[in-house]
Amino acid sequence: MSLSVVEVSRGVLDALTAGIVVLDDAGGVRFVNAAFRGFAQVQPADHPFREACTTGCDFLGLTRRALTRPGFGTLVADGLAAVLAGREAVFRYAFACDQAMASVFFAMEATPSAEGGLVLAYQDVSRQHQLECALRASEEGYRTVVEDQTEVISRFAGDGSFLFVNEVYCRFFGKSEDELLGRHWHPVAHPDDLPLINVQLARLSPDNPVVTIENRVWSASGEMRWMQFVNRATFDAAGRVTEIQSVGRDITSLKAVGEALDQSRASLRALLAETEQVREEERKAIAAEIHDELGAALTAAVFGLNALAPHVSEEGVLALAGLRSTLAGASLTAREISTRLRPPMLDDLGLVETCRWYAGEWSRTTGIRVTTRLARLGREPEESLRVDLFRILQELLTNVARHAGATRVAIVLSAGREALTLSVSDDGAGFTRPREGGLGLAGIRERARRHGGLVTVDPGPPGARVRARIPLVFGSGEVQR
Structure with missing residues (x-):
């Protein structure tokens, strides 16, 4: 490139944002554009950029001498010389400008001129460099997090x-x-x-x-x-x-803890079932004693009073009549207590008739109208299932009486090929969540679960319905299919 060509191109080169330095074939400076002069002006007085702005400056020599300056030194000088001699097609070098422009990062590219010499372009790539550093830091951070x-x-x-x-x-x-x-x-x-x-x-x-x-x-x-x-x-x-x-x-440890917890729950359920069985046996025994022993004693007392009647005065006859009335009330109370503890008809007449009787007694006591639809069972369920279904019915009706504010209750007992389903529904207020301190539903679910059954709740409102579905097991332990 002749000087006249440089002079003609000056306007174009000065319009570039990249700093341009044109060297002759000996490595001397022929031209620098306005952007490069701007870079040099903000540098300290002894910075090589300032000397490079002088036409005729030995740029290669300057680069070799400025060993401690970023963008200069032996490595850069050897790279420029290789392109100038035709051994390399291009030389690129990136560096951070020191001192006053320490935050500026340059990318320098040297390419041969068609007319001999070199064209050096200095591009401010600070933003790209910051992004690359941030990306590397992010990648390193990600890897560190992943590895940790x-x-x-x-x-x-x-x-x-x-x-x-x-x-x-x-x-x-x-x-x-x-x-x-x-x-x-x-x-x-x-x-x-x-x-x-x-x-x-x-x-x-x-x-x-x-x-x-x-x-x-x-x-x-x-x-x-x-x-x-x-x-x-x-x-x-x-x-x-x-x-x-x-x-x-x-999650091996979590699995082990889960298995231990499952075993603990199973043991607890078995203990609860055993405890409930013991309680049921105690109820049965106490009911029998009340019915047999206390009932017999009250009956004997009535016979004794009857035997005394011919031997007392008129006032005594009236007193005996009062005693007979008291004993009759006590006998009725004993019979009711015995029945509530363990209805004898549960063993004598079976589940369906006991449920029918209890529904009638409960309706008479509470004043709430009850309708029943109870399926006929071809065979009676085993005793533990029979007792638990009856206790579930008792608990459900107790909940209705205490909380529902209902006027009507429907009880349905249906028998399929594989299961019995007991459903109790009412026209009361329903409920949106378990009541504070309430164990009724929990006890009902536990009674159903011990037989492999499931309890579902439709809380309403209006009304509520609870269904207990339990596999049908007969007295021999055989599951109906």
Whole structure:
């Protein structure tokens, strides 16, 4: 490039935001544009940029001498010389400008001129540099967070090949990154869990991008561990899986605690059932004693009074009549207490007739109208089921009397091929949540659960309905099918 050409191009070069330095074939400065002079003016007086603005300055020599200045030094000088000699097509170098412009980051590019020499372009890339630093920091931060996790984290492509594994994953399964990345190895799952895993992964879709799977795997030590994997998939425009990120955690201890808790609950239920059975036997025994012993004693007392009647005065006859009335009331009360403790008809006449009798007695006592629809049973349920169904009915009617404010109650007992269903509904106020301190529904659910049954509640309003559905077991323990 001749000087006249530089002079002609001056206006164009001065309009550029990049700093331009034109060197001759010996490495001397022929031209600098306005942007470069602006860069130089804000530098200290001894900065090489200022000297480079002088036409004829030995730029290569200046670059070799300024060893401590960013953007200069032996490395830069050798790069420029290589392009000037034709050994390289381009030389690029990035640096942060020091001192007054310490926050400015430059990218310098040197290319040969068509007429000999070099054209150096200095571009302010501070913003790009900041973004790159932020991106690197973000990536490093992400990796640090991922590596610091106790969870096993992996990402794999739609074809199943690994894209990423964290250190915990490698340590847990005894693999290295080189053994996994780009390959199709996956944790060895328990064979019984494979159908579940396949079914759950098949559920992944754009509308359902996350599935959680709990399954057993073998760790690097050969120990079987329970893991929970949360799998999140991404999809292409056609809805095909492009990538799955899987985050897994060892839940073996939680499973053990859960199993222990289940065993504890089962033991507690068994204890409650046994306690209830003992209480039922005590009720039965006390009811029998009241009926037999106390009833017999009261009857004997009445006979004794009758025997005394011929031997007392007229005033005494009146007194005896009062005593007979008291004894008759006591006998009736004893009979009612005995029946409430354990209706003898539950053993003598069966579940249906006992429910019918109790509904009538309850309606008479509360003044609430009761309708019953009770199925005829071909065979009587076993005793424990018979007792629990009756106690469920008692508790449900007690709740209606105490809380519902109802005027009508419907009781339905239906028998299917496999289950008995007892339903109690009322026209009262209903309820929106369990009452404070109430154990009624909890006790009802527990009685149903011990027979493999289920209680459902329709709280209303208006009215409420509770249904207990229990597998039908006969006296021999046989379940009806």
